[in-house]
Amino acid sequence: MTVxxxxxxxxxxxxxxxxxAAxxxxxxxxxxxxxxxxxxxxxxxxRLTGGHRSLLDALSMPGMEGIEFDPPKIELKLRIPDFDVD
Structure with missing residues (x-):
């Protein structure tokens, strides 16, 4: 091996x-x-890292497998803006 x-x-x-050189x-x-x-x-x-890693593996957080994430639901209502100036 050449350094x-x-x-x-x-x-x-x-x-x-x-x-x-690499x-x-x-x-x-x-x-x-x-x-x-x-x-x-x-x-x-x-060879040093033990093989291939998927993108999912690279982004995962070890030890967090059992945590569930259930974000709250939000309701969005559309409003028509009023551009009339009094």
């Missing part, structure tokens, strides 16, 4: 290079000399 480090500026100037291993992206982000291939990400 690559790029500055934010280098990433912005050559995203293709970063994507190619196929070989993680790409660390630095801001002001400090690691700030890591770019991974989707395969590596899935």
């Amino acid at each position: 690559t480090t790029l500055t934010s500026r280098e990433l912005n100037q050559d995203i293709g290079r970063a994507k190619k 196929k070989l291993g993680p790409v660390f992206i630095t801001d002001r000399g400090r690691p700030a982000h890591v770019l991974l291939s989707i395969e590596e990400y899935q």
Whole structure:
């Protein structure tokens, strides 16, 4: 596995290079000399996270499965506005 480090500026100037490097291993992206982000291939990400996640899984809140949500019903009535000025 090859580890690559790029500055934010280098990433912005050559995203293709970063994507190619991510196929070989993680790409660390630095801001002001400090690691700030890591770019991974989707395969590596899935390996680390244990597989695919659906959008529903990504948005769910663990531990909240048993809570029911029943919002109150509201009744909307349409009114015709009165634009007459007295």
